[in-house]
Amino acid sequence: MDSHELALSSEQLLALYRTMVLIRRTEEQLARAHQMGLVPGPCHTYVGEEAIAAGVCANLRQDDVVFSTHRGHGHALAKGVSAREVAAELLGKATGCSQGRGGSMHLFAPEVGLMGTSGIVGPSILQGAGAGYSFKLLGSDRVSVAFFGDGAVSNGAFHEGINLAAIWDLPVVFVCEDNMYATEVPFREATRNQNVAERVRVSYGMNAVCVDGNDVLAVHEAAKVAVTQARAGNGPSLIECKTYRLRPHAEGMRDGGYRTVDEVESWRKRDPIATFRSELLVNKQADEAAIDAVEEEVTIIVADAMDFGRSSPFPDPATAADFIFSAQD
Amino acid sequence: MDSHELALSSEQLLALYRTMVLIRRTEEQLARAHQMGLVPGPCHTYVGEEAIAAGVCANLRQDDVVFSTHRGHGHALAKGVSAREVAAELLGKATGCSQGRGGSMHLFAPEVGLMGTSGIVGPSILQGAGAGYSFKLLGSDRVSVAFFGDGAVSNGAFHEGINLAAIWDLPVVFVCEDNMYATEVPFREATRNQNVAERVRVSYGMNAVCVDGNDVLAVHEAAKVAVTQARAGNGPSLIECKTYRLRPHAEGMRDGGYRTVDEVESWRKRDPIATFRSELLVNKQADEAAIDAVEEEVTIIVADAMDFGRSSPFPDPATAADFIFSAQD
Amino acid sequence: MREITYTEAAREALAEQMAIDPSIFVVGEGIGERGGNFNTTLGLYEKYGPMRLRDTPIVERGFVGMCTGAAMTGTRPVVDFMIVDFILDSIGELFNQISKIQYMSSGRIKMPLILRGCFGIGGAAATHHSGSYYPLFVHIPGFRVALPSTPYDAKGLMRTALTGDDPVLFLEHKLLLNKRGHVPEEAYSIPFGQAAVVRSGGDATVVALTVMLQKVLAISEELAREGAEIEVIDPRTVAPLDIDTILESVHKTGRLLIVDETFGPCGIGAEISALVMENGFDDLDAPIARLNGMHTPTPYSPTLEGVITPDHAAIAGAIRNLLAE
C-alpha cells in the first residue's frame, strides 16, 4: 500500500472508496430485500470482494467492456450501471437494466459497457476474449475485461479462452477472483496448483500477476498496468486476486460446514472497505469528514435506488417474448 | 538409447520391432486399398509414429484399456486387435472389429482393451480418466491409457480431463503425440508453449516427461515408469512424445503448403523403424536373420489380413440399427 | 402407505441400489458431504465416502466425459448435474459418445450412465436455470428419458434407471421436488415406456407431462362436475414413448390435447401429434391440439415468468376448445 500508487489523487482515492461503499450498501439493501421476499430470484452478493471491481473498473473508459459472472452486482455498479437500475432489476421491475427480463444473473447495460452478468460459469472468459478480437479487428483502442471466479479456473472455458487471447494477442484483461470456494467446494480440492497466475504464465505465455484482492490499491495498480498494455496493443494479461466472500454463496443459503468461523472472522478483519478507510486516514489522504460525506452520499443514492425499484412498475406481461430476434417476426 | 532399458531381452526388443512393422505394413496396405477405392471412408495413417503405440502398449496387460484418436490403427494393433479385424473394419466388412459399423475412426475391441478410436478430438482424455476412476473404485490394479495429439492440447477436454485425473489420483497414463501439426495448423500457432509436459507439471501437479517419440525404447521406458506408478496406485502421469507424421493428414488429402519438403525429409531420416533396426544390429541385440524373419512373418499376417478383409461379407443391411440399446426394444 | 417427498423418493431408490451395487457412484458439484444442492444425496456421503459421492470442480464436460469412460469399464456413474442447463456444456459427450458407444461397439460395451437433476420454470430462476431440453434427447437416438411427475414414479423410475444398462436422462421438475405422495417402503421398478392412465374418461384425452399433470387433473375434476370426462395420461418416459396407450385412449375419446411446459416446435407434443396422425387418423373427431410454454428464453420477473407457461386458465380453455370442436 505504502509505496505503490503514490500518483493517485485524493479525489481518485475517494472515488475508489466511494465505489466500494456503493457496492456494499446496495448489496446490503438487496440482501434485506431478498429476506423480505422482494427479490424473487437468486442473489449472490459481492460483500468482501468490492476492492476488485472498484480497482479494476477505475481504469476503464465507458466504452471499454466488462463480462461478468453470477456474482456481478459489484462489476455492474463499478462499471457505471446506476444503483437504481441494478435494484430495479433485482426487484423484477421494468425499469431495471434488463427491463426485468434478467435479474441478478443477467444484468445488461451495454450503454456503459456492462455486457452481462451470467448464470453460467465460464462464458465470460470466452466472450471477453471475443470483444478483444472485435476491438483489434476494428483497430479500436477499447479494452475488454473478463471477470471469473476460482470455480471457473478448472473449466475448459478458462483453458480455451485464455489461450486464444494469448496466441492472438488480444486486448483483454482477465480478472480471476479467487475467494477460495466455488459454492462450498474449496479451490484446493479442485486443483493441485492454486497459483493461477503462475499457471497462466507457464501454460499460456501470458503476463499474469497475483495480488491481494482485498487491497484496492494493489488491484488498481495491477489493472492499470494490464489495461494500459492492452490499450497500447501489447496483448492480454491476467490478474489473480486473492479474496474472500463474507456472506453465504447466495442469499438464503446456509453458510456452515465447509468453512470455519475462525476463517470467516480472520477475513472479516481484512474487510477491504474498513482497511482502506483506515489507510486513507492514517496516510492522511482523506479526513473523516470527507469519508463521511461519501458514506452519506452513497446512503442517499442507495435509499433512492431501492425506493425507485420498489415504486417502479412490473413489466407488462405482453412483452414476455419480445426481443428474441433483432426485428420482431 | 545406449544406457536405458538394458533390461529388455532380445525377445522383447524384437517384439517391439514386430509391433512397429505390423502397424507400418498394415497401414501401407490400407493406404493402397484406400487408393483403390476399397476403403469407403476416411483413413488417417500412423506412419512415422509407430514407436509410440508400440512402446506404450508393450507395458500393458490385456485387461488394461486404451482410448484412442482418429489416428488409431497403431493403437489398436499394438493393443492386440488383429490385423484381420482392423483391415476388415476399414473395408466395411461384417468381420471387422466393429462389425462394419465403425470404420477407421470407430475401432472397438473391448475384449483386448481397445475402447475406441474416435472421430472427435478430445474425448479420449476424459474417457481415459473415467476408466481410471472405475479401476480405482473397484480396487483393481488395471491401468487406463489415453492417447491424443497436439491438436487436443488446446481443447478444454485436455484441461478438464488431466486435472480430474490429477486431483483424484487416478491410474491413468496420458500420452500426447505431438507431431507438430493438427491437420495443417502448426502446434506453434496453437499455443505459446509447446512444452506440454512442463505445462502439465506446473498447472496440474502431475508427473510428466517429454521423450523422443521416434525412439521406441525411450517411449517404452517412460511408459514403464508411468504404468508401474499407476498400477501401484500412485496416480497419473503424462508422456509427451515428439514425433512426426510422414504421410498426409488423411489418405487422399494433399500434403503441401503447410510444411516443407526439407522438414519432411529430415524426419524421414529419423523413421522410427529404420532407426530401431539399425540400432538393434549395431548393438547386436538382433541379427539380420531374426529381423528378416519378423518382417516375413508380418508380411504374411498382413497379406492374410487384407485377404480376409476383402473376402469377408458386408454387413447385413437388416442390422443397420442394431445395438443402439443394451436390449433391443 | 407412508408419504414422502419426491426428492426423498428418488433418493431412497438411489440409497437402496447403492447398498446393493458397489459399482454405483455419484458425481456433481456439492453432492458429497453437503448432500446435494437439492438434497439428492443427503446422508450418503457418511456411508460411502468420497469415491462414491464425488464432489467435482465446475467441469460439466469433464465429469460427463469422465463418467462415460467409467461406464465403459464396469462402473455405474450417476451424474447429478444440479440444473439441466449446466450440462449443455457436455452435449458433445452426450450426443457423440454416450448415446453412440453401445452402437459403435456393436453392443459389446454397455453404457449404464444416469444423468439426473432439476429442470423447468419457476422461482424467478431466469433463463440460465429454467431449461428443459428433453425433446433434444428424444430426437437423438440412444437415450432413455424419464420424467417422473409423482414421488411414486420418481422412486420406481430411478430404480429402473439404476438397474438397466442404457444411458438415462432422469429429470426432476423443480416445482415437484417437495411434493409429497404415497411411496412404498420396499424397492420396486416402473418399466420405461409404460404410460400411466392417471384418470379415465371418454370425452377427450389429455397427455400431461411432469408438472402439468396436477394442473390437468384439477381441471379435469372441475370439468367432471360439468359432465365432461377427461382421460389423463402421463407418459412418464418420453423415450421410449408409450404411444400405444395414447392411441387406445384416442380411439375411445376421439380428441387429444398435449400439455407440456417446454417449447412446442419439434417438441414432444409435435411428435405425439404426428404419431397419432399416422396411426389413429380415423379415430380423430377434432384436430389434435398442443399447449406449450411460450417459445422464448425464460424471463426473470414474476409478471413475465408467470405468463410463459400454461396456467390453469390456459389449460382449461384448451380443453374446453377441444371438447367444443
Next chain:
Amino acid sequence: MREITYTEAAREALAEQMAIDPSIFVVGEGIGERGGNFNTTLGLYEKYGPMRLRDTPIVERGFVGMCTGAAMTGTRPVVDFMIVDFILDSIGELFNQISKIQYMSSGRIKMPLILRGCFGIGGAAATHHSGSYYPLFVHIPGFRVALPSTPYDAKGLMRTALTGDDPVLFLEHKLLLNKRGHVPEEAYSIPFGQAAVVRSGGDATVVALTVMLQKVLAISEELAREGAEIEVIDPRTVAPLDIDTILESVHKTGRLLIVDETFGPCGIGAEISALVMENGFDDLDAPIARLNGMHTPTPYSPTLEGVITPDHAAIAGAIRNLLAE
C-alpha cells in the same frame, strides 16, 4: 445464366459481403491460407489476411464463445465449423448464450453471428461426421436455420445471413457441395421464412428438405408420366418455417408427405405435421406422412449406410401410398 457449384455460390456471397463489410471475419480450422477443408474460403486469405480469416486450434467451444463476445461488440463473425458434429462441444455457448443475448439484453445487444458448415450422411464418414441436428435449433428459440438445397439458394440465403442481425445456422449437405446450378453474378438475398414451391401439382404435397429435394423432384417426374401431379415444396429455412405456403398447398392437394434425411422423433416433419393438423385439419384427405432417416447413429459400411436414409424406392413408395390413401 452461369453455372457454378453450391460451395462456390455460398463463397461468392461471403466474398461479396466481406468486400463491403470490414466487420466480417471467419474463424475455423484450416479456413485461413488453406481455404477451408471444403474450400469455403478459398482465395480470401490472400485478400484479407489472418485477422479476417482466422485459423484456430481445435477449440469449438472456445471459438464459438469467442465469436459470441465479438458479435456483441461490433463485428460479424462467421464460424466455419467444417462438420456440424464438431460444434456439439459448443452447445452451451449456442443455447445458453448466443440464442439468448438479444433477449437478455432487451434488444440492446445484437447477435449477428453465422455458423456454417457441412452436415449429413454420405461417403462412409461414420457417426462422428454424419449428423444433422437442425431440429434442435428449431426447438430452441433464438436461431435462424437455413438449409439451402441449390447453389442459387446457397448464395441468396448466405447474403441474408450476412446482412441480418440474428444468429444463423447455415447448413450445407455434404452431398450438395459440388452440385452445379444457375447463379446470378450480382448480389441478391432470399428472405428467411419463404419456402420455394419447386414444382406445382394438385394431387399431393411433398415437403423435401435439402438433399432430398432432387430425389423427390425426380420421382415426381416419374409419377407425372403416370398422371399424378406432385407439388414439391422446399422450406429453405426451417426457422422461421413458412407454414403458410405448406398450408396453401395442402388446401389444394389434401395430402402431405414430409421427406427429411434426419431423425423423425421431435423432428421437422413432426412439427410440420402438428402445424398442419392444427391449421389445416379439414383440408386433409389422408393422414400426413413422414419419411425420415432411420433413428440410429450412422453406420460406416456402405451396405448399412445405404439403407438408413430414404432412397428412391422408399420415397416413391411413400408418395404412392399417400396417393392411394
